[in-house]
Amino acid sequence: MTIMIALEGTAALSGPVECVPLRIFVQARMSSRRLPGKVLAPFRSKPMIAHVLRAATQALPGDGKVVVITSDDVTDDPLALYVEHLGFPVFRGPLDDVLSRFRQAAVAFPCAWMLRISADSPLIDPQVIAAVAARCDFDGDLVTNIFPRSFPKGQSAELIRTASLNALSDHALTTDDREHVTPYFYRNPKDFRILNIRLGADLSSSASHTVDTLDDLRRLEGAGDVSIALEDIWEERS
Incomplete structure (x- = not known):
């Protein structure tokens, strides 16, 4: 199933863009293999990505702090148009x-x-995003909550130091590294300073909050809102 949404009108930032300590980059594309167009699929009366953007702005308010990064492929034209229509x-x-x-x-x-963060996680908890963002004073390369994972899938956030990502040697990167962005860090933890945020109770095997298939979309649409209890979290450094 391919979902397409046509909208008229756009809104975008104008003028020079200043350097800020932190931005949220929402990774999104329309060409999913298992559910093409899923990021614009109707979910609780809105396109799925709208829920992710709401969570991101709750975690990090401010103009230009949340950016959707998609591809320059023509398949992503409707996505770019919709996101700009929302003012992002x-x-x-x-x-x-x-x-x-x-x-x-x-x-x-x-x-x-x-x-x-990923656009296929419509139930991502703003508190999870904020908890990772709050570690931007870490004197390291990467803050994550998946190394190892203790949060449910679909509640993932990675805070990457821009200079560290830029410093990776292109010759050392595999196709998988380039597609998934962070595997090189996890594969070579001794070469980097990584801070992992871990829940006191391991929820990694609980029901996924990620939409990969139409069945996932239907299941999550009927699920309740998600709130991850963050009173008991631990920090692990490598």
């Missing part, structure tokens, strides 16, 4: 080399840290 900035870059897309986005929207 959009960056478009390579479809498959997502790591380069993030690097380029950080040039167009300068920031010391980029917080990566």
Whole structure:
């Protein structure tokens, strides 16, 4: 099933973009293999990505703090149009080399840290995003909550130091590294300073909050709102 939404009118930032300590980059594309167009799929009366953007802005308010980064492929034209219609900035870059897309986005929207979340997580808890963002004073390369994972899938956030991502050697990066952005850090933890946020209770095997299929979309649409209890969290450094 391919979902397409046509909208008229756009809104975007104008003028020079200042460098800020942190921006949230919402990674999105229309060309999902299992559910094409899912990020614009109707979910609780709105396109799915609208729920992710709401959570992101609750976690990090402010103009230009939340940027959708998608591809320059024609399939992502409807997505870019919709996001701009909502008033959010959009960056478009390579479809498959997502790591380069993030690097380029950080040039167009300068920031010391980029917080990566996915547009296929409509139930992501703003508190989870905020908890990771709050660690932007970490003197390291990466703050994450998936190394190892203790949060449910679909409640993932990665705070990447822009300089550290830019410093990765292109010759050392695999196709998988370029598609998924952060595997090189996790594969070589001794070479980086990584801070992992871990829940006191391991929820990694609980029901996924990610939409990969139409069944996922239907299941999550009928689920209740998600609130992750963050009173008992731990920090692990590598």
